[in-house]
Amino acid sequence: MKKEFAVIGLGRFGGSICRELSREGMEVLALDLDEDKVNEYRDIASHAVIADSTDENVLKELGFRNIDHVIVAIGDNIQASMLTTLILKEMGIKMITVKAQNDYHEKILNKIGADQVVHPERDMGKRIAHNIISNNILDYIELSDDHSVVEVKAGSKMGGQTLVDLDIRAEYGCNVVAIKRDKDVIVSPMATEEIKESDVLIVIGADKDISRFEKNLV
Ligand code: ATP
Ligand code: ATP
Ligand code: CA
Incomplete structure (x- = not known):
């Protein structure tokens, strides 16, 4: 029905x-x-x-x-x-x-x-604010009061390096849960996966950690 x-x-x-x-x-x-x-x-x-x-x-x-x-x-x-x-x-x-x-x-x-x-106005405001911080931040989804998921373009800072090279989890406490590459989605990427500049990363973490990640790598 x-x-x-x-x-x-x-x-x-x-x-x-x-x-x-x-x-x-x-x-x-x-x-x-x-x-x-x-x-x-x-x-x-x-x-x-x-x-x-x-x-x-x-x-x-x-x-x-x-x-x-x-x-x-x-x-x-x-x-x-x-x-x-x-x-x-x-x-x-x-x-x-x-x-x-x-x-x-x-x-x-x-x-x-x-x-x-x-809370559409508040949430859309947050999304747009993150997009204003960097054009490479494509989307921002709140999971709870202090955890979020961001979708970011890898860009020149991350392109050409592996997750180990960038040491994202150890350095920023965030996890790359997936990499979108053209039409493919690499779920749970290996630490040795080499990121391409045009990749889109789906990153999950605490807001304060995501914020540091955004400042340094996006
Ligand atoms: P938006 O920002 O989505 O344009 P808004 O937040 O400004 O809308 P309002 O315009 O205040 O919201 O309300 C949305 C609609 O709800 C209005 O068209 C209004 O007529 C209708 N509405 C308000 N009270 C009632 C009610 N008791 N029963 C049915 N409709 C109602
Ligand atoms: P950890 O000690 O963080 O659990 P690990 O012992 O599982 O890491 P690897 O999986 O080889 O080691 O990863 C090495 C480093 O690469 C991690 O410490 C982390 O910083 C980074 N890394 C690997 N995979 C990811 C991922 N999906 N997201 C973010 N960082 C990652
Ligand atoms: Ca309104």
């Missing part, structure tokens, strides 16, 4: 999720208080409805019980976001993803039982 999704709040973030899920052929119920927003998604989502998600009866009437994954993308109205999440949780929705507006909001969402809390 096909998975069913619902997106509550069709701002830029929720709207983008709705578009992408629909483009991928998923069944999506789009919901917003605002008539104009809903009209924008009539031809994109499987269903688009004008409704207030803080009204439990409305969500029940719309059949939210049968939805597998709900994305709550209400921004500024933190109270509405929390109340909606709480109602969905009480309805027994298996997977609830919520966009947090700030750290305080995030904390409460976790307490209420949101399965996934996302």
